[in-house]
Amino acid sequence: MLTSFVEGLLCCLTSKSANVVVPVETSEPADGYEFVEVKPGRVLRVRHIIPDRPVVEEPNGQGGNVSCKRKITVYRNGQLFIENLGDRASGELRSCNNGETEPNSTVEVELTDCGKSSPETGPGDATGTEQTDQSQAPKRRRRKPKRTVVIDCERRITACKGTHPDVALFFIHGVGGSLDIWGSQLDFFSRLGYEVIAPDLAGHGASSAPKIAAAYTFYALAEDMRIIFKRYARKRNILIGHSYGVSFCTFLAHEYPDQIHKMVMINGGGPTALEPSLCSIFNLPTCVLHCLSPLLSWSFLKAGFARQGAKEKQLLKENNAFNVSSFVLRAMMSGQYWPEGDEVYHAELTVPILLVHGMHDKFVPVEEDQRMAEILLMAFLKVLEDGSHMIMMECPDTVNTLLHEFLLWEPATLSPPKKESKTRPETFDTVQGHDVCLLQR
Template identity: 85%
Template sequence: MLTSFMEGLLCCLTSKSSNIVVPVETSELADGYEFVEVKPGRVLRVRHIIPDRQVVEEPTWQGGSISCKRKITVYRNGQLFIENLGDRASAELKNCENGETDPNSIVEVELTDCGNSSPPASIPETRSKSQLRKRRRKPKRTVVIDCERKISACKGTHADVALFFIHGVGGSLDIWGSQLDYFSKLGYEVITPDLAGHGASSAPQIAAAYTFYALAEDMRLIFKRYARKRNILIGHSYGVSFCTFLAHEYPEQVHKMVMINGGGPTALEPSLCSIFNLPTCVLHCLSPLLAWSFLKAGFAQQGAKEKQLLKDNNAFNVSSFVLRAMMSGQYWPEGDEVYHAEITVPILLVHGMHDKFVPIEEDQRMAEILLMGFLKVLEDGSHMVMMECPEAVNTLLHEFILWQPEEGAPPVDAGGPFLSFLSSTYSREDVAVP
């Protein structure tokens, strides 16, 4: 603690950060580590594993298709109204502000193209003037989604499948160690980068290098460099936002997606009253306290095992400047509920029950908004659930990767959970631990 205080004091006096992450010299290139220059002077470390395997080409078509049609209407008061159109039409009133429903808000919606659907919810005979005004209000924006996606099982022997793992603030590609070993042994091609300023990637000393848009562009370039025909994105915490961005931008190339403790479908905006707005040198003085707080909030238990996991996986080991810039740069107004509702990719949400960073209500809200989403809660995990419960997470991810709808299955009732792993078409032998 005293050492950190002295280094922080020196940082204040010299106006320089004494804890800077820079690319390290490595002899691990043969083990799948590469350094990719995404922009002049901006270098990311990437672990890319192409396992030795007997490649089995993907058949012409196996699996099934999911048909979804719904209409999303956004009103100026922030309310989001979703109509699920089809044989099993339903309507849900959702509020964009903190996920709370306004009990006094009544919107009469006429469902179209609904065949034998049930009639709209009845409207009380007695209405106040304010309710009538709300009912007549004009929408700010209307989005109609009408899609049909073909979804098949992705096996490690298929050469057209790639898995991308993206970490969050303070992490590194090393936090995915258990997942990379598991899936590479099953024959999957895996790709995972260090975000700028993290792990062994370069750390520019300008705050603009750590905005959401700068990091998202990095991930876009990494994705375009390594993408195959069918790509599965797995993100953790802040890394989920970059997966969401890629799934929205490349819906035909992204086959499925996994969100691990990613939070609710709200636009990113940095907090004005946050400890991370303190000067860099002050944050450096507080770094032992921040590390202890991360351990306490990120793990269900805080013993020697968890401390060693942080150390071995190079987690929460970034400079104070990078940490401050990352937290201040989380501004992404486009990533609101409508943006998430437009995503047509099947998505698995994994939430650690003891997570103190992301309340379970946020992931529940995300599952409701997503067109095709399923939420799985792990009772023994917290924010770093993939490190705490690697076997459970690996098996769950593999089940989702192998999941496919049955041929001739009825259209999905969009807007809520739709997957049932226990009734899936694959056998348990398909997900055996290597």
């Protein structure tokens, strides 16, 4: 730590950066690794494995159709209403819980009491008001929505097996990571016959590290991921993101909704727009951050792992995690500006999504992933008690099993739904679904 402090002090005195902003040296074999130039002088390292498939099994066409019909209304006071219309075909039809229709009305139901509230009662009203004479009930004040989004589409969800040549798995890491944190997952799924693709973000791993902060904004990194996706995408693509990498997966799911078959969010946080904090330690000068790098590394180990023993330290070292320059780290944190990624943006996703959360995660509270599960149309939340933020490194076998089961999951072929059915399709051990939900920012 003393050496780091001296280097940082010299950096401040000479006004020069003590960080060498170049790709990290790697001693890994070249097999399976490619270097893709996404822009002139901007090169990303990508691990791409196409396993041998002795038997090519074409998809059998089974699976289930999922009807995605929902209305999202945002009011000026920040309230967000989401109504899953189910089999009710019309986007302009506002249907009350008792099946009666009332034009230009919005059903308000609490998350915890969905299906029990009366259409004339708002959140928190007494249940006894259901028996009140309709003529004596006060008229509801109609509020003018700030924004209304109607989604009406149908998706066919099928199982994705490693023998299917039209399936590709994309793994995207977060701040301070590298593609090496996915080592267990890449080996596991490639052995099962899956084609896997995992890039290093700019400034991470063995990718090039530009010397300008603008190279690490959300939009610059998202454009990199778009180019990688277009280069390797198949007909059915599965996106697996961790932490900040979840935002890039969400971005791609919006850009290519027909090509994204399923998505996995690992400790990704809540469905909120990104905005850099003005009171963050990462706003300190680069040389100061360099002095504090041992403390930052210790803090990351403390918060990122449920246990902080020799095994966890070795995992960080072997997987090249949190091994980025102070300049890149500062630019990444200050460049997390993505105002479009709000609740409505996430609620518009129609792809099945598995959320995996480590109970001991000190970076992302479990409440954030729970809220994400409530916002999304088809969300399956799994909480692992033995893991923290780096759960795919701490509990690789458990995470691999969860991911594989999700890839093989497909909704059962359902009989034609009843007229007023409000249930979601059969899910992969899903959390309790809600047809109408009210959220307060």
